[in-house]
Amino acid sequence: MPELPEVETIRRSLSDWIRKSRRQVEGLKVFREELLKNSTIEELQDKFGGAFIDSLERRAKYLIFNFSNHHSIVLHLGMEGRLLLDNKRLENVQLIVYFGDNSELYLDDIRNYSRLYFVRSDEVGELNSISKLGIEPFTNDFTFENFSALLDSRQEIKRLLLDQSKIAGLGNIYASEVLFICGIHPERQANKLTMKEAQRLYKGIPELLGKAIEKRGTTIFKYRDIDGSKGEFQNYLEVYGRKGKNCGRCGGTIEEMEQGGRKTYLCPSCQSLRKD
DNA sequence: AGTATAACCTGTCTGC
DNA sequence: TGCAGACAGGTTATAC
Numbered sequence: 001m002p003e004l005p006e007v008e009t010i011r012r013s014l015s016d017w018i019r020k021s022r023r024q025v026e027g028l029k030v031f032r033e034e035l036l037k038n039s040t041i042e043e044l045q046d047k048f049g050g051a052f053i054d055s056l057e058r059r060a061k062y063l064i065f066n067f068s069n070h071h072s073i074v075l076h077l078g079m080e081g082r083l084l085l086d087n088k089r090l091e092n093v094q095l096i097v098y099f100g101d102n103s104e105l106y107l108d109d110i111r112n113y114s115r116l117y118f119v120r121s122d123e124v125g126e127l128n129s130i131s132k133l134g135i136e137p138f139t140n141d142f143t144f145e146n147f148s149a150l151l152d153s154r155q156e157i158k159r160l161l162l163d164q165s166k167i168a169g170l171g172n173i174y175a176s177e178v179l180f181i182c183g184i185h186p187e188r189q190a191n192k193l194t195m196k197e198a199q200r201l202y203k204g205i206p207e208l209l210g211k212a213i214e215k216r217g218t219t220i221f222k223y224r225d226i227d228g229s230k231g232e233f234q235n236y237l238e239v240y241g242r243k244g245k246n247c248g249r250c251g252g253t254i255e256e257m258e259q260g261g262r263k264t265y266l267c268p269s270c271q272s273l274r275k276d
Numbered sequence: 277a278g279t280a281t282a283a284c285c286t287g288t289c290t291g292c
Numbered sequence: 293t294g295c296a297g298a299c300a301g302g303t304t305a306t307a308c
Contacts, residue, residue, distance in 0.1 A: 078285095079285090080286090080287095091287090092286085109285095110285090110286065110287065111284095111285050111286055111287080112284085112285050112286075113284075113285070153278085153279090154278095154279090155278090155279070159279090159280090163279095221288095260279095260280070260281080261280095261281075261282085
């Protein structure tokens, strides 16, 4: 489910929430042990009892909780995982964290794809999942030089944009959307994009993600912010999920295709297979 | 090394 | 109405 804008929305909400009051872990309960990828329930309970949440970071689609005991929890919400501050919408609870001020944080995931890693804070970057991630929009590493270097690949551009080891944070929704916005056909070979097209993508990616963050993410199905509220960016999607509807730019018909087992949406007349 | 496919889960929707 | 099959925001192990 959550791509970069959704995870960033959750991170900001949780940051506000810990700013309101120091959140000290009183205990935690794990309901599905497979959630824990590199630790046991006992280790988690031992380590985090009494610890305060100091800060929250995000790397790509991973949320990183930094605790006062110099350890961190790295969480990926998979396809449909969500973090909620009340138990009104729970469907399949994976984890409950109990805090000293009587608040509770629930990890809910009907599809069991969420994953939790537990590491020393100074070793977060060494986690396999984190170390493999590519350049991240909104950071100093996201230069045009770095971006254009990773376009040096025969891969189709849509597949490349989904490859987290190249660019980290885009998922199936925003990959389709950004290619529409930039007028690039999803099957174009990455290393055959023109300089202008590469520049449009380089600007277009953070622009689109920034707008989606402003609208607090895209709720198509399960995604919710920590208070249960939906995002609004689904109202601004131009192609994703709009098969058969009209293109807002040219009036043509939005089409659906498949790339690497995932749906891609495009406007064939705005996104030509030929170069500019 | 780099890239493509299958597998992981479970609820929901579609079409026969 | 019932049921098989397809599909869903993602990642990763395995196979070329």
